Amino acid sequence: MKRLRFSRRPPPPVHDEDPLSGVANLFDVSLAFIVAMSVALFSMFGARSLFDEKSDWTLTHTAADGRLEVVQKQGRQIKVQKVTDKKLSGDGDRLGVAYKLADGRVIYVPEDKAR
Numbered sequence: 001m002k003r004l005r006f007s008r009r010p011p012p013p014v015h016d017e018d019p020l021s022g023v024a025n026l027f028d029v030s031l032a033f034i035v036a037m038s039v040a041l042f043s044m045f046g047a048r049s050l051f052d053e054k055s056d057w058t059l060t061h062t063a064a065d066g067r068l069e070v071v072q073k074q075g076r077q078i079k080v081q082k083v084t085d086k087k088l089s090g091d092g093d094r095l096g097v098a099y100k101l102a103d104g105r106v107i108y109v110p111e112d113k114a115r
Contacts, residue, residue, distance in 0.1 A: 059071040068083040096110035 053076055056074045057072075061069045061071060063069060070081045070083060072079045072081070094111055096108055098106055098108045100106050
């Protein structure tokens with residue numbers, strides 16, 4: 001009699017799901033989070049000029065390893081230049097003198113053409 005009672009139980013459920021399907025869902029959630037953060041940052045910093053074809057701007061950026069990068073946007077063209085401490089040589093004209101003040105500001109004084 002006991003044996004009959006145990007045989008009437010339904011079999012345990014079988015999960016036919018892929019164990020990696022949860023990882024795909026995490027990828028979708030992270031992608032939506034990245035888009036939301038990008039929109040929030042653009043609206044917070046007023047970066048609409050990044051997409052304006054008529055705007056020109058220059059941005060300096062210090063990388064994690066200490067190198068300085070200069071990003072210039074002129075119309076639709078964007079240039080990234082890396083600043084190095086290599087000495088360059090060549091022919092050219094002196095344009096002026098730059099002075100570094102005690103508070104860290106740099107002032108550029110152009111040369112007079114009359115000299």
